[in-house]
Amino acid sequence: xxxxxxxxxxxxxxxxEKVFLECVQDMDHENMFWYRQDPGLGLRLIYFxxxxxxxxxxxxxxxxxxxxxxxERFSLIxxxxxxxxxxMYLCASRQDRGISGNTIYFGEGSWLTVV
Amino acid sequence: xxxxxxxxxxxxxxxxxxxxxxCNYSSSVPPYLFWYVQxxxxxxxxxxxxxxxxxxxxxxxxxxAEFKKSETSFHLTKPSAxxxxxxxxxxxxxxxxxxxxxxxxxxxxxxVKP
Numbered sequence: 001x002x003x004x005x006x007x008x009x010x011x012x013x014x015x016x017e018k019v020f021l022e023c024v025q026d027m028d029h030e031n032m033f034w035y036r037q038d039p040g041l042g043l044r045l046i047y048f049x050x051x052x053x054x055x056x057x058x059x060x061x062x063x064x065x066x067x068x069x070x071x072e073r074f075s076l077i078x079x080x081x082x083x084x085x086x087x088m089y090l091c092a093s094r095q096d097r098g099i100s101g102n103t104i105y106f107g108e109g110s111w112l113t114v115v
Numbered sequence: 116x117x118x119x120x121x122x123x124x125x126x127x128x129x130x131x132x133x134x135x136x137x138c139n140y141s142s143s144v145p146p147y148l149f150w151y152v153q154x155x156x157x158x159x160x161x162x163x164x165x166x167x168x169x170x171x172x173x174x175x176x177x178x179x180a181e182f183k184k185s186e187t188s189f190h191l192t193k194p195s196a197x198x199x200x201x202x203x204x205x206x207x208x209x210x211x212x213x214x215x216x217x218x219x220x221x222x223x224x225x226x227v228k229p
Contacts, residue, residue: 004158040124042205042219043159058216090158104217106151106158 002027004107006091012113019078021110023091031096032074033104034058034066037088046089049074050096081114088112117142117208121220129228134193136223138180138206141187148189149207149217150180159205165189176200201227 007022025032031050035043035058045058047066055066063085067075074093078085091107122137140146147166151159163174170182180191189206206220 040221042119042121042221043207044219045216048216092159103149103161103164106160108158109156 002105004091004093004105006089006107006110008110009108010111010113012115013081015082015114017078017081017114019081019112019114021076021078021089021091021112023074023076023107024072025074025091025093025105026072027093027095027105028071029093029095029105030071031094032068033092033094034064034074034076035090035092036060037090037109043090046076078112081112083114086112086114117146117218119206119208119218119220121204121206121223123223124221125224125226127226127228128196130198131195134178134191134196134200134225136191136204136206136225138189138191138220139187140189140206140208142208147209148180148182149209150174150178150189150191151205151207152176153203153205153222155202162191162204196225196227198227198229201225 003026005024033048034046037043044060049055049068065077089110092104094104118141120139149164150162152162153159163172165172165182173179178193203222203224205222207217209217
């Protein structure tokens, strides 16, 4: 069965803290994604990675960075957390060998509250 | 650029009634279209997808969607709602460009009344 695991389901952090959100997939997928989900806005892409050590900015990369040192792991980093980064963060992965219709598989999400 | 509009952020139906969740997209090339469902406190799960085969696509849990190119629509339906269908539903489009990125609609929360 497909598995995308986000290590932390619920986090509370203080303004200015550095925050790491970890994601691991066990499907040997090339592509991995970080989305942010907010009510009424749907899912917005923060960053994606199409291979190890490769990354591309999504629609809302400001205030975030990512790391992909191994194929199965994709980390989202908030260098200095702010209250407007309080949100649900979803990691996802996809097998992609140039096939557009491949399914994206999601983790269960990480609820981050910045106080 | 591709975009998705889901009409109605909240839809309420009675148990046993027809479910209709609307999705319209814009894309300058033939798109790939997806419906995902999100149950409370969970991630997104694929319901069904259209990838240029049959225009009527059947998914899990009795849902189906019809691709209508002339109307640029991909509405999700289910003949008879169950209480367990209460969730948030997201429509998404990928037109195969720009790394095959998915663009999501704003979501529709489905409520099912007993």
